[in-house]
Amino acid sequence: MARVLLAVGGGAAAIKAPLVVRRLREAGFAVRTLATERALAFTTELALATVSGHPVATEAAWFSPSGRVLHLELARWADLLLVAPATAADLARAAAGLAEDLLSAVITAGVPRVVWAPAMNPGMWADPAVQANVDRLRSRGHAFAGPASGPMAGVGETPGTGRMLEPDELAEHVRYHLTTKDFAGKRVLVTAGPTREHLDPVRFLSNPSSGKMGFALARAARDRGARVTLVTGPTVLPDPFGVEVVRVESAEAMRQAVVDRFSEVDLVIMAAAVADWRPAERKAEKEAKLGEEKLLRLVRTPDILAELGAAKGSRVLVGFAMETHAGPERALEKLKRKNLDLICLNYPTDPETAFGADENRLVVIEPSGRTEAWGKASKRELADRLLDRVRHIMQ
Ligand code: CTP
Numbered sequence: 001m002a003r004v005l006l007a008v009g010g011g012a013a014a015i016k017a018p019l020v021v022r023r024l025r026e027a028g029f030a031v032r033t034l035a036t037e038r039a040l041a042f043t044t045e046l047a048l049a050t051v052s053g054h055p056v057a058t059e060a061a062w063f064s065p066s067g068r069v070l071h072l073e074l075a076r077w078a079d080l081l082l083v084a085p086a087t088a089a090d091l092a093r094a095a096a097g098l099a100e101d102l103l104s105a106v107i108t109a110g111v112p113r114v115v116w117a118p119a120m121n122p123g124m125w126a127d128p129a130v131q132a133n134v135d136r137l138r139s140r141g142h143a144f145a146g147p148a149s150g151p152m153a154g155v156g157e158t159p160g161t162g163r164m165l166e167p168d169e170l171a172e173h174v175r176y177h178l179t180t181k182d183f184a185g186k187r188v189l190v191t192a193g194p195t196r197e198h199l200d201p202v203r204f205l206s207n208p209s210s211g212k213m214g215f216a217l218a219r220a221a222r223d224r225g226a227r228v229t230l231v232t233g234p235t236v237l238p239d240p241f242g243v244e245v246v247r248v249e250s251a252e253a254m255r256q257a258v259v260d261r262f263s264e265v266d267l268v269i270m271a272a273a274v275a276d277w278r279p280a281e282r283k284a285e286k287e288a289k290l291g292e293e294k295l296l297r298l299v300r301t302p303d304i305l306a307e308l309g310a311a312k313g314s315r316v317l318v319g320f321a322m323e324t325h326a327g328p329e330r331a332l333e334k335l336k337r338k339n340l341d342l343i344c345l346n347y348p349t350d351p352e353t354a355f356g357a358d359e360n361r362l363v364v365i366e367p368s369g370r371t372e373a374w375g376k377a378s379k380r381e382l383a384d385r386l387l388d389r390v391r392h393i394m395q
Contacts, residue, residue, distance in 0.1 A: 017048060
């Protein structure tokens with residue numbers, strides 16, 4: 001279990017620090033906390049100790065006659081130090097190598113990895129002195145997560161760049177920095193979500209795909225060092241950091257986005273639930289409902305994966321199959337017809353792993369017909385497991 005030291009600086013975003021601890025623990029990390037003196041004006045030692053399960057490292061603890069050398073102990077314990085929120089003063093002390101408070105002493109003592117999550121007023125963030133400190137820290141291998149744009153603390157302040165990332169985004173950044181880069185140099189294209197086939201400007205044919213499986217695959221591949229493009233149909237999920245995101249609507253638009261990039265990639269995972277049919281005609285204006293019945297003429301959408309399979313070359317192709325019956329036979333037939341290396345079968349009618357769920361169950365089938373059933377797990381765990389399998393095929 002990787003060990004994360006969360007250092008909480010003295011900014012208003014420190015109120016979110018207990019939630020950052022929770023998200024880090026949910027992501028599977030062991031977490032200890034350090035709070036600067038000013039951080040404790042915004043959050044409490046009791047809250048941080050309770051959610052982390054460890055005493056908080058404070059200035060008072062550093063200078064207590066315990067016989068422990070706290071800054072060295074923490075620097076040796078941590079695999080990664082996340083400073084969230086980081087103030088302009090925290091950045092300045094670290095950039096200057098001033099080991100004058102516990103946080104800067106831990107950094108000067110040499111933690112293996114440091115990730116800063118700055119939080120300050122946009123004017124302060126843009127200040128040349130602050131930016132010079134950021135550059136100095138970057139040149140020493142420190143990483144930055146954010147800041148983001150949005151509303152600011154302080155009544156009447158105008159929104160701008162300087163907000164701390166949200167706790168779940170910070171946990172995602174930490175995970176990225178602690179993951180082995182076994183896909184370094186690989187270019188991966190993932191598709192996700194449903195497509196929409198419009199009848200008119202306000203009506204369409206689609207399906208309930210949430211995009212979660214494809215987004216989990218894109219994040220997992222990014223964390224493992226791949227250069228990732230995510231071509232996604234409409235979903236409410238936000239863009240993952242460090243991934244090229246191409247948002248499309250129809251099967252035809254998805255086909256174009258995928259085909260345009262196919263020559264540059266080593267691996268394609270088609271997790272999108274592409275609509276198989278579209279209305280033969282798309283009306284330019286909304287149609288009023290006339291009469292009691294209406295016949296709709298549908299035509300086939302392009303089969304993207306079959307087209308890729310026919311031009312596959314040395315690329316690895318992974319498909320998904322969604323079946324309500326005769327799953328393995330139908331999935332294997334699709335794998336052969338589309339010239340795939342693997343196909344992942346899922347069952348959308350199972351209430352526990354239905355559309356939109358955070359967990360899934362997959363049956364993974366090889367061209368030889370060898371089949372493996374993976375029990376219920378988070379989509380992220382399944383994504384990593386699938387990438388483990390793909391890595392063996394790619395070598
Ligand atoms: N797929 C695709 N283009 C389509 C339809 C599907 O690229 N027009 C991809 C999906 O992303 C998935 C795989 O093909 O990876 C299997 O999709 P599925 O809809 O289950 O299979 P179909 O080949 O469409 O077969 P059928 O509808 O007859 O079950």
